[in-house]
Amino acid sequence: MAVTRHHFAGALGAFLLALAAMPSQSAVLPEDRADMLYHRYTGGGVTVDGPAVLVRKKLKDKYSLSAKYYEDSVSSASIDVQTTASRYSEKRTEYGIGFDTLQDKTTYSINYTTSTENDYDAESAHLDISHDFFGDLTTASLGFSQGWDTVGKNFDDNWVDREVDRRHYRASLSQVISKDAIINLAFESIIDEGSDNRALGNPYRSVRIYDDNSDILSFANEQYPMTRNSDAWSVKARYSLEDKSVAFSEFRQFTDSWGIDAWNLQVGYLYPLTPEWLLEGRVRHYEQTAATFYSDLFSADDNLNFYARDKELSTFDNNSFGFTASYERKAPEHWYVSKGRASIMYDFFMFDYDDFRDARKQATPGTESMYSFNASVIRLLLSVWY
């Protein structure tokens, strides 16, 4: 049975909706371009890899169409799986289509995405409007997304599928500060509504309950609130230096109705080694507090409405670093494509948990060492412009 897949799946629902929040730089349609990506995540006993393809084509310089295919192949023996379930593997496929149109200085975007796996389906629709003003130095964007998820559970004939509605409201402002600098301010509010107390959680995961008196450890299904409201704001900046290199940074703060407060900071540097070669390095720090209903080990005396043992709801931090190397060449005049680029991107993550214990250890419950793990992501990207 799978106990980590639903955080991936739940995150997917939010992810599908969140991507439309991306700030625009000016009122231009996306370039005619095709991207082919291979992605691979490994860490904590989990491997997720697969291909992704995104194709864009303009029509009459006023419209742009896009189509996307994305695939995840998951093989999981995570700590959750090792402690309360058995290893699993599965595949998720995602399809997306998009339409953009440029009218004067305003860009309108509509996107639709659908994703399926054997126990989780997600659909989402997005509407975004972006407008340039103040001599094209300022871009204001507004967006709304609606998502519909269906939460299933394998190997359980008594399970009744749960429904989750997700709504995203977002706004952002990009401002040219000088001939070398630009900043972006963004805000996004997200509302999740589940059909019952197990809709927003993971149907496979259990909490641990320990009875001090009898020294008995038992397990129970997680119970989550039916709603989750969250707010996030961010500020991003990019600065072009004398040698055409670029320094960039991003800060984000997050809070939600489950009691989680988080922030992350990323800084990076992009350096054009030659006209063809481009190098980038980046470091990132993330930390969060735990949800109010999270505990690594509940007591038999606890009388709570909600309880969870999802390590993503615990107190932890994540430090990561990464680099990118890309090689770009123009195509000969008579070719259909105008240029091509090959990129390799590598990121390494270090997760350290403050109140999530490694329950695989043989010890009295509540005395195990804290859990930590490292992970890495590699992305290979081939892009062509036409």
Add this chain to the structure above:
Amino acid sequence: MNNSNRQPTLWRLACLLGMAFAISACAGVTPWVKPYERQNLASPTMAWSRDGLSDGYMHHVYQARESSRGSEGGSGGGCGCN
């Protein structure tokens, strides 16, 4: 009028004056970066995201492992990487 009523009124008045000042200040401001000065800004390296597809994948990785969500930012509006 007692003190408890006066304070919010003064606060609102101060906000209105502040907004009026800000608007009047903006009215005299003109775009300070001319079109011929924007070659650095127009460089692909200054885009919020050079590769929407692969950056979108990283947002997915973060959302699967961290509780934060929203205001990720990245590529241009309607990047088609949903």
